[in-house]
Amino acid sequence: MASWLGRLGGWCARHGRVVLAVWIILAGALTAGTLVFGRPVSSDVSIPGTDAQRAHDLMRDGFGPGYGSGGTVQIVLYSKDGSLLEAGRKHAVEDALAMVRQVPHVVQVDTPYRVGGISSNLVIGVITVRLSGQDPGKLAETSQRISEAAEPARRAGIEAVPADNATPADKDIKTGPSEIIGVACALLVLLFAFGTLVAALVPVFTALISIGVGLAVIGLLGHLTDVPKDASVMASMIGLGVGIDYALFLLSRYRKLLADGVPVHDAVRRTTAGAGGAVLFAGGTVVIALSALVLAGFPMLRTLGWTTGISVVCAVLTSLTLVPALLGILGHRVNALRLPFAGARGTGAHGTPSGWTRLGRWVAGRPWRVLLVAALALGALAAPALGLRLGTVDDGYADKGSTARRAYELMQTGFGPGVNGPLIVVAELDEKAGTGEPPSRAVKELKDRLTYVPGVAYVAPAKVNTSGMSVLFQVVPEYAPSDPRAVDLVHAVRDLRVPGAQVHVGGEVAGTADVGDRIAERTPAVIAVVVLLSALLLLLAFRAPVVAIKAALMNLISLGAAFGALSIVFSYGLGSGLVGMDPPVPMDGSSLTTLFFTVPIDFYVPLILFAVLFGLSMDYEVFLLTSVRQAYLRSGDNRRAVAEGLGATGRVITSAALIMVVVFVAFVAYPDPLVKVFGVGLAVAVAVDATIIRGLLVPATMALLGRLNWWCPPWLDKILPNLSIADHADDDDEVRPPAPDPGRRLVTSGRP
Incomplete structure (x- = not known):
């Protein structure tokens, strides 16, 4: 794999202006296509096979205008x-x-x-x-x-x-200001990381081209399939973060080779062969994690998965082609326009240990103590996740001053909290009811039974469809849509047994309840598929089953910390006001100012966050392990390899993580609650992953495992394809493997 990636990088470097022109023309043409043909969106919030979906289907059959697709x-x-x-x-x-x-x-x-x-x-x-x-x-x-x-x-x-009556998936999410803020902050980080304006602009330019192409493709695909409006915000958040990060990793490697005296085109080729392979595998893990959302049984999640995956694929493609082209065009000018007091000259000499190298040596010298401290810290961060409150984020949590929130508050004040989330009860009748008076016995009994269900505030008169075989009641609860008791009421109504009528419950709250049930049912399968496929990809990348399994487990640990942070901010309300969430207005209209009030998290959000974060966490794992593996093949000393690997990647991983964090935090400023939840969760997870996980926990466990890190049983080595990225990362560098332990199989570069 390294050879063809190297050839690809070398070709792009030699034909840099052609490759650059192709990408610019492609981005311009696709964007123009969206302006001419539009970006159709049609959020499919159906949940096949659920009771709420059955109620919705019945509601569209003969009940008149407003009950079908018109709205x-x-x-x-x-x-x-x-x-x-x-x-x-x-x-x-x-x-x-x-x-x-x-x-x-x-x-x-x-x-x-x-x-x-x-x-x-x-x-x-x-x-x-x-x-x-x-x-x-x-x-x-x-x-x-x-x-x-x-x-x-x-x-x-x-x-x-x-x-x-639009659902949350229908809300028009425009993130332009957040994207601009994210790009500006990322540029500042890159300026301090590289110290030159030209080098800092390369990842930003690449990411912008990648996002432009990705968003245009997603927009045009809206003509062929349902694409929710919030697909663009997910694609922008993830695409911007990984696009800059992947280019950053390649650029860091290229500048180091230039500093070592390697000619420009040779440096580009070796950069693409080595760091490019890590980018390819890292992007693959993100796409695999997002693809697993197809198993969630929720069309909107499936669509969000593949649309976000498109942005990641575009980031990988631009990193492997556009970045080498730009490096070939710029050559040594990539270090032009140096800024004073910013960045480090070159990439550091081998003779002087960096701070990250010293940290790696310190961790490798006391792995048990570091492991214990890191485990306690991560446990403390993850513990609040047990109190994560899932539910519906209704318009009562919308941006203060928005029309949606104002309408919600007026309706609540005038008619009670439940009027903002009525239940639509549709019953299939065994006998034709007719439209006159008196109502059939089944219809009358159903209305009487509904009236006396605890938590029901009002039952509207029955509405019979044109066939007379279905009846519809609008039931107003005593609770707001975000109140957990509203979901309990849905289950209570569904439990009604009325002779001659089969009861179904639809509406926003009922749909929320069914989403929660469906996701709870499918989550174990999604997690299992993501973990197994990601571990398999790492196994192909490093030919080391212990490393692959350990990396998957580490990612699950960082996810716990992210969900703990979400629980602290939103479920416990300790700082929800700090992220711009305005508390609901009391019924009496009095003012209320607080930084602490609870906000429910939509049922499907944790599953999306799991898929996205698991893939993003693998990025840093792949880059760190690649460097450690290369150092191990040079020296054969595991603890020294851990220190050198951390020293070689610590600065660039920290810069990449900081860019991710500032991009995600920029999206927290957006008024939509869903975007705020994603911003907080992604930012915390990346920060924890790049510090505690990659800086302490991973080096400590690798130091403890020793040569077992790279052990591979002979039978497995024979069946694995030769795709290892670490063993060939330096292409023509001389890498000599250490002698294997007796009785163990140590794979170094392909099959022996």
Whole structure:
């Protein structure tokens, strides 16, 4: 593998301007394609085989507009100066209703002056607008037009706030400012790491080209399959981080070879053959981890997995082709425009141990004590994960001042917390109910039973579909959608047994409950597949089963620390205000300022974080192990190899991790709660992984295992393909393996 990667790097270096032009043209053409043809999005939040999905399917069959794919939009009215029944205000509202009816795709408008449409204090009302025949992905645009049509009410001094029935996956997430902040911070880190402006700009430029291509491909694929709107934020976060990191690793290796006097094209070839192989395997582990999300049984997770994987693949491709091309063009000018007091000249001499080398020697000299301290620290970080609170992040946690949150708070104040997350109860009937009075016995009994379920605040009148074989009730709980008791109510309603009726429960809360159940059921399989396939990839990379298994276990440990941090910040609320989460407004409307209030984490978030973090953690593992393996083949001294490997990679891994952290922290500033959760979890995991895990735990365990690190049984060595990245990393450097221990098989470079 090293040979063809080296040839690829050498070819790109010799034809640098051609490769650069191809990437720029490709990025420009794909981006232009998205501008011409658009980026269609259609979040598939279906959960095949669940009760909520069955309720949703039944709801689309003959219940009229607003219950199918068209959707529903509500305009929440608030008159702070008096009753909505006052003649002038009522006339203004009726004018607004008339204008709303003229908006395209509006087929039914329910006046607030109906039963249940106005609050008991007469100052809050709800206009319900039912749609038909419109693209579900354009619900936000339709909501805007409906809101504009309500202008007559606003002119009368009435606040009119739109609220649609979009799911969290439908929310339009725009991360431009976060990406700009992340790139700017990453550039500062690179300036201090390399000390030259030209060298710092190479990883940033490469990552931007990679993200441009990746996002354009994802946008155009929206014409062929459902792509959620939040796919772009995931692709941007991960693509920007790994794109800069992979280029950083290659650039660091190249500058070291230049400092050692290697000619430019030869240095590029050897860089791509060695560090390029590590990049290829590291990117492969991320893609494998993301691909395992297909087993989650949740279409949105599957889509997020492959869309994010596209951004990683683009990062690998640009690293293996565009970076060598840029290095071939720049040559020694990569060290131009040196900044004073920043970076280190060259990459360090072999004769003077770096601080990381001294740390490696210190750890290797007392591995048991370091192992114990690191284990205790990681245990303390991971312990809070036991209190992780999963649930629904409803619009009550949206950005303060947003229309979604304002509508949520007005609805809660006027009609109670449960009105923001009603249950849609749909029953299949054994006998035709008809649409007249009196209702059938099954329908009447079902309504009576629903009314007396603990936690039910209100049951709307029954609505029978055109066939008469299904009936629908809107059930308003006493609890907010994010309240765990709302999920308990879903299960209580599903447990109802009514003769002649088969009950199904849909709606946001019911869907959340089913997502939680499905993910809890599938999580063990996803974890097993990710761990096994990643360990197998490491086995192919290093031909060392002990190292492969140990690396997978180390990644699981760093994940525990990440989930512990999420639990501290969000589930225990110790600092949720510090990440920009505004507490819900009390029912009495009084102000509330605090840094500590709990925020639930969506059920599917931990599984996505697991896949992403497991793959990212493998990046640093691969680069560290590659360096340790090379040092071991030179000296045959395991503890010395650990110290040299840590010394050779400590600075670059720290810089790469710092870039990842600042990129992810930049996304914490985005107002969407989902993005904040991802930003905090990813930033903490990478920070812990690059410090405690790679700086202390991994060197300590490798020092304790000794030559067993690189042991491979003869039968396994015979069947493994010769893909090792460490044994050939220096290509034409002389690497002599140490003599193997008696009775053990030590694989050094391919099969003997």
